[in-house]
Amino acid sequence: MPQPAPLPLLFLDVDGPLIPFGPRPGPFPVYPVDGAHGTGGNPLLARIDPRHGARLxxxxxxxxxxxxWGQDANTWICPLLGLPPLPVLDEPEPSATDEQDARAGRHWKTRALVARAAGRPFAWVDDEITAADRTWVAGHHRAPALLHRVDPGIGLxxxxxxxxxxxLRDPR
Known part of the structure; x- marks a missing residue:
């Protein structure tokens, strides 16, 4: 019996999509933080809508x-969202391609997440996605990919x- 295809990956940024910041009309919404989870002294964590956990x-x-945020996302954000720890895309070690990517307007995550996806469909949710990222992914990733840019002043x-x-239900 053939194995079902693995689910698509969803690469999720924190600052911007989950924690709104930057220019916006009016104050940022804040949510009560369960005392058991706390914010570790980071007031921005109160901007995370806890309903995002169920939606994710x-x-x-x-x-x-x-x-x-790296592993700190598991320490501070997963409990606020009611999620178990998630895998983390590690920042790559500095290399010669960093300068090349920066000059081309590509994000440091672009190559790393295409490598991590290893041919699987993926969606990337971030507030810093550019046309250069879209072009590079289209030329270097054969499976479907959705690069979904979020307004950082509003979040998801x-x-x-x-x-x-x-x-994600029908990646194309």
């Missing part, structure tokens, strides 16, 4: 943190979750 868990994907919205769910 309902997606047909394998979520992976793609953030400079109902429309973003709907678009992600739709694409």
């Amino acid at each position: 868990a309902a997606l047909p994907c394998e979520p992976v943190w793609a953030t400079t 919205t109902d429309g973003d979750w709907t678009a992600l769910d739709r694409w």
